[in-house]
Amino acid sequence: MSNKKLLYLFFFLSLFINSCAQQQEEHKQVHINKLVGKPQYVRGIHLSAWVAGLESYKKRFEPYLSREKLNTIVIAIKEYEGQVYIPISEELKKKYNTSVIPIPKISEYLQELKSKGVYPIARIVVFKDNHLAKNFPHLAVKNPDGTVWKDYKGNSWTDPYNKEVWQYNIDIAKSAVELGFEEIQFDYIRFPSDGNTKLCRYSQKHSSITATTALVEFLTYAKQQLSPTPVSIDVFGLTPSVNHDMGIGQRFLQMAEVVDYISPMMYPSHYRKGEYGIPDPNKEPYQTVFRTVSDAKKLLGENYHKLRPYLQDFSLGYKYGPQEVKAQIKACYDNGIFDWLLWDPKCKYTLEVIEEMTKFTPQNYKLEKSTQTTIE
Secondary structure, X not given: OOHHHHHHHXXXXXXXXXXXXXXXXXXXXXXXXXXXXXXXXXXXXXXXXXXXXXXHHHHHHHHXXXXXXXXXXXXXXXXXXXXXXXXXXXXXXXXXXXXXXXXXXXXXXXXXXXXOOOEEEEEEEOOEOHHHHHHOHHHEOEOOOOOEOOOOOOOOEEOOXXXXXXXXXXXXXXXXXXXXXXXXXXXXXXXXXXXXXXXXXXXXXXXXXXXXXXXXXXXHXXXXXXXXXXXXXXXXXXXXXXXXXXXXXXXXXXXXXXXXXXXXXXXXXXXXXXXXXXXXXXXXXXXXXXXXXXXXXXXXXXXHHHEOOEEEOOOOOOOOOHHHHHHHHHHHHOOOOOOEEEEOOOXXXXXXXXXXXXXXXXXXXXXXXXXXXXXO
């Protein structure tokens, strides 16, 4: 065979191999991006980026992952330090010098979750962003002298009125959707707290009304940009029970109206003593969560299906075990709410409670008279 024919043969062979590889990659990508859709009743846990990349941790949850049991996994892809844990566009990365540390084998993990019918949600910390605020002062909340404001722990915030900040976070959300996440969960959709907030200066006149308006407008814009991907948010646990913005711009009903799902963080350890007339809410997880869920459901009315409580699966000031975690889920069920997410900073989770409480649906759950409450 002549050299010329050999060259042609190698050329067409290489084209064939490349074509096969490309088809395999495209098939893999289609499989990853195939939607499993939101379960009828969401029962999930939150994983930090670190845990989502650790095989030893993930194996703990494998026996519980299914459409009927643990059917939702929320993964943190951006935290308040500003690091991003999934691949993003080179343009965005270079423009903001964003530290990108992708979760190891995140595409494969999403594929594995979806193969089991598990719904993957990407959690993004929005306005509390040390990296963006400190490196791009024009995007930051400032002091009266023009320097970047810091809270008591030295953390900085971006300006919730700034539309460049909006777009930055939405662009990261778009990358999450492209990767295969099926819902975006925005956290820290609020104005700063835990510091001398009287010194905070923004890019426009600030008040309780303008603060809420800015948050609602951001969420409305995000919904438009991310459509048809569902958008959910995390808010302070007490927001359904008060008639003000808690000093951070969060008004429960106004925000709930423009998103698909809303998750008040109903951690009993975070309620002040005496709240709801309960001497120590941390020691009364059932009553505390029951009251918050009840208030939220009343506000939402026919849209109560948007409610997806975040519940406490960690100890802070009072030891929490299976009974305390179970009591919170039961408080949801007793209110007719069968969706929930658990939060544990260490991502260990009380798996025996998940095993037991995921068996219930509105069709087979019986409300015991002894557990009904009349908290005022």
